[in-house]
Amino acid sequence: MYLTRFRFNTGRTEARRLLGSPHLMHGTVNMAFPELPHRDGQGPRVLWRVDRDHQAETKLFIVSPTRPDLTHLVEQAGWPTLDTPGWATFAYGEFLDALSVGDTWGFRLTANPVHNIRKPTDKEGDRTKRTAHRTPHHQLRWLLERQEKAGFEVTRKPVDRQLTEYGDEHELIVRDQLPLQFRRPPEKHAKQDVHITRVTFDGRLRIADPVVFRQTLTHGLGKAKAYGCGLMTLAPIGGP
Known part of the structure; x- marks a missing residue:
C-alpha cells in the first residue's frame, strides 16, 4: 500500500x-x-x-x-x-501493520453521508431513494453509527468541554460540506447527472479492531469513492 x-x-x-x-x-x-x-x-x-x-x-x-x-x-x-x-x-x-488496539489518532475523513428514504406517497415494496444528509447533526450521526463496524471509536470530550448537554459529546466536527452536481459522459442505462454532498470530518479516534480498521483505511468508508469520498487519513495528536 x-x-x-x-x-x-x-x-x-x-x-x-x-x-x-x-x-x-x-x-x-x-x-x-x-x-x-x-x-x-x-x-x-x-x-x-x-x-x-x-x-x-x-x-x-x-x-x-x-x-x-x-x-x-x-x-x-x-x-x-x-x-x-x-x-x-x-x-x-x-x-x-503497526496500528494496534487502543492507539489514539487525529483523523480526517471526506465522505458522502447518505440515507434511504420513502416518500409519503410510496407504497410498501417501492424502491427507496438515496438522499444526502443535509445538516451537521445528521452528518455527524451518520459517522458515529458506522464507527463500530469500521473498527474505531470516536473519542469523547470531557464533560466540562461539551458545549451542549446532547450532541457535542465527541471529539468530532464537520469541517466543511460541499453539495456537488456534475455531468458524466453518457453511458448506456446510466444517468448523466450526479448529485453528491461531500462532507469533511475532523476528529480523534481510538482503534478498536486493527484488522477491520486497516480495511476501512484501504477500502474506504461510505459511497461515492470514485468522486473523492471515503478516504480517511491519520495524524499524530498534537502534530501538524
Whole structure:
C-alpha cells in the first residue's frame, strides 16, 4: 500500500478545472496507474481526497495498492519546470501493520453521508431513494453509527468541554460540506447527472479492531469513492 501527496498549482487554469470536476479528477487519478485494481470488493482500491486548507495549499491525497506516477498531473496542474518530481509517495503498509488496539489518532475523513428514504406517497415494496444528509447533526450521526463496524471509536470530550448537554459529546466536527452536481459522459442505462454532498470530518479516534480498521483505511468508508469520498487519513495528536 502507498500514500501519495500532491500539491496543486491553483494559479493554473487546468488545476482549477480539475478541482471543479470530481469526474475529471477521478479520470486523472486513474491515469496514474497502468492497471487499476479489480473492483470486486475484496482487495484494496484506489482512494483519493482533495484538501483545501487555504487557497495556496490545495493538496491531493491518494491511497493505492501500487505506486502511482503523477507526471501527467504535474504537467497539467503542478510546477513542471522544477527539478523536484512534484509529489511524494510513502510506503503505507508498514504504518498500517503497526496500528494496534487502543492507539489514539487525529483523523480526517471526506465522505458522502447518505440515507434511504420513502416518500409519503410510496407504497410498501417501492424502491427507496438515496438522499444526502443535509445538516451537521445528521452528518455527524451518520459517522458515529458506522464507527463500530469500521473498527474505531470516536473519542469523547470531557464533560466540562461539551458545549451542549446532547450532541457535542465527541471529539468530532464537520469541517466543511460541499453539495456537488456534475455531468458524466453518457453511458448506456446510466444517468448523466450526479448529485453528491461531500462532507469533511475532523476528529480523534481510538482503534478498536486493527484488522477491520486497516480495511476501512484501504477500502474506504461510505459511497461515492470514485468522486473523492471515503478516504480517511491519520495524524499524530498534537502534530501538524
